Amino acid sequence: MTCLEDYPPEVRAEVGQVRQSVCDLHAELPRWGLVVWTAGNVSQRLHSADLFVIKPSGVRYDELTPESMVVCDLDGNLVDGTRSPSSDTAAHAYVYRHMPKVYGVVHTHSTYATAWAARGEEIPCVLTMMGDEFGGPVPVGPFAIIGDDSIGRGIVETLRASRSPAVLMCNHGPFTVGKDATAAVKAAVMVEEVARTVHMAMQLGDPLPIPQDRIDALYDRYTNVYGQH
Numbered sequence: 001m002t003c004l005e006d007y008p009p010e011v012r013a014e015v016g017q018v019r020q021s022v023c024d025l026h027a028e029l030p031r032w033g034l035v036v037w038t039a040g041n042v043s044q045r046l047h048s049a050d051l052f053v054i055k056p057s058g059v060r061y062d063e064l065t066p067e068s069m070v071v072c073d074l075d076g077n078l079v080d081g082t083r084s085p086s087s088d089t090a091a092h093a094y095v096y097r098h099m100p101k102v103y104g105v106v107h108t109h110s111t112y113a114t115a116w117a118a119r120g121e122e123i124p125c126v127l128t129m130m131g132d133e134f135g136g137p138v139p140v141g142p143f144a145i146i147g148d149d150s151i152g153r154g155i156v157e158t159l160r161a162s163r164s165p166a167v168l169m170c171n172h173g174p175f176t177v178g179k180d181a182t183a184a185v186k187a188a189v190m191v192e193e194v195a196r197t198v199h200m201a202m203q204l205g206d207p208l209p210i211p212q213d214r215i216d217a218l219y220d221r222y223t224n225v226y227g228q229h
């Protein structure tokens with residue numbers, strides 16, 4: 001088993017930075033009402049080595065510290081840390097191995113997104129916010145049980161067929177990806193928001209679909225123009 005001391009100083013420095021960032025981002029999960037107890041996790045991949053930092057399993061968010069964050073290789077093997085890594089480590093690792101542009105992964109059981117997952121139904125693209133953030137519907141991934149690569153495989157296969165940074169794993173809940181952990185946390189916040197809004201709309205009637213060319217225009221503007229450049 002390799003250990004952190006086997007890596008050059010610049011890798012160990014990035015590990016310290018990413019541990020702080022991933023620890024801080026976990027506070028966003030209860031802040032935005034995305035988790036109960038410890039039912040969610042955040043990870044970020046390093047740029048300087050094939051490693052990623054993830055939450056320790058079952059540790060309450062107000063007890064997390066940068067030092068408690070666990071460092072794993074892309075096969076999910078423990079490289080540095082005194083705690084056991086998240087029970088979703090294999091899924092995060094699989095995503096990193098098979099989606100090279102992804103450097104952040106988040107998993108929650110946020111209420112409305114998980115309710116859509118329980119029904120195995122994608123969230124239709126009926127909001128401009130969905131065109132912006134997801135470039136279309138939020139897709140549903142296959143039913144998969146924790147313990148091997150099946151969840152990770154389902155995430156990757158589903159996201160490769162979509163522009164969405166979020167996937168609703170059937171009967172389980174949302175997984176989101178991004179260029180870093182902050183982007184993946186944002187996607188987790190946004191998928192819960194649109195899941196709730198579309199659910200509310202459906203209580204009042206049939207939401208109106210947005211034409212595909214308008215969705216494409218929304219996604220292009222949001223991806224390339226929105227915000228500060």
Ligand SMILES: O=C(CO)[C@@H](O)[C@H](O)COP(=O)(O)O
Pocket residue numbers: 038039040041055056057058059085086087088107146
């Ligand atoms: O979905 C599950 C368990 O079924 C997990 O996502 C846990 O809810 C969070 O696990 P840890 O990250 O604390 O190991």
